[in-house]
Amino acid sequence: MIRRFCAILAASAFAVLAAPTMTVPASAEANSDLYARMQRVNAALNSYQADVTVAIKMNTFPFLSPTLDGKAYYKKPDKTAVQFQSVPALAGQLKKVVGQMEQPSEWPALYDVTPTGDDGTNASFKLVRKKNGRIDHVDVKVDDKTATVTEMTYYYKEDGGSIKFDNTYDQIGGNFVIKAQTGKVAIPHYNADVSSTFANYKLNVAIDDKVFQDS
Numbered sequence: 001m002i003r004r005f006c007a008i009l010a011a012s013a014f015a016v017l018a019a020p021t022m023t024v025p026a027s028a029e030a031n032s033d034l035y036a037r038m039q040r041v042n043a044a045l046n047s048y049q050a051d052v053t054v055a056i057k058m059n060t061f062p063f064l065s066p067t068l069d070g071k072a073y074y075k076k077p078d079k080t081a082v083q084f085q086s087v088p089a090l091a092g093q094l095k096k097v098v099g100q101m102e103q104p105s106e107w108p109a110l111y112d113v114t115p116t117g118d119d120g121t122n123a124s125f126k127l128v129r130k131k132n133g134r135i136d137h138v139d140v141k142v143d144d145k146t147a148t149v150t151e152m153t154y155y156y157k158e159d160g161g162s163i164k165f166d167n168t169y170d171q172i173g174g175n176f177v178i179k180a181q182t183g184k185v186a187i188p189h190y191n192a193d194v195s196s197t198f199a200n201y202k203l204n205v206a207i208d209d210k211v212f213q214d215s
Contacts, residue, residue: 060190
């Protein structure tokens, strides 16, 4: 049961934090200024490492509530890793999703992107996976002022389930880095809350590629 739950978590948001130059898709033309700004977020960020603490609360059997500590790493263009101090099966799967999500610079390669509205504070987008898979679509909210992704909700085809991530940011040296990320897993027979906090960021530091080999 735990193994299946972890696998669903891992499938929800395995991604990177890259921001290469790209062309804004025609479907996002109405939000072209915001969409272009989204590509420039953290353009000068080449790497980071940070401390991360993850608290998990499973609301269904076996009702586990572990807390894990570790370090998160990023290296441009697309390398990410989370290493926990202890490596139970749950940690091994969580390291694939904690602090990670598809960045707007990756959307054109992965999704058909459609802007769905703007309430004056947040813009919304619908992302439909180009390759057939378990994910039906992803709903995204983006802060109009900062052009950062504040919310991503993954909807699954086969069971009607969803996994939602909400992000809050710190601004360090002109870069927006995740300060906290909360997640809600809501699928049949599995329900859990995941809360991650990030601290002690070190930006643009040398990171050995070996860090990413097992991630």
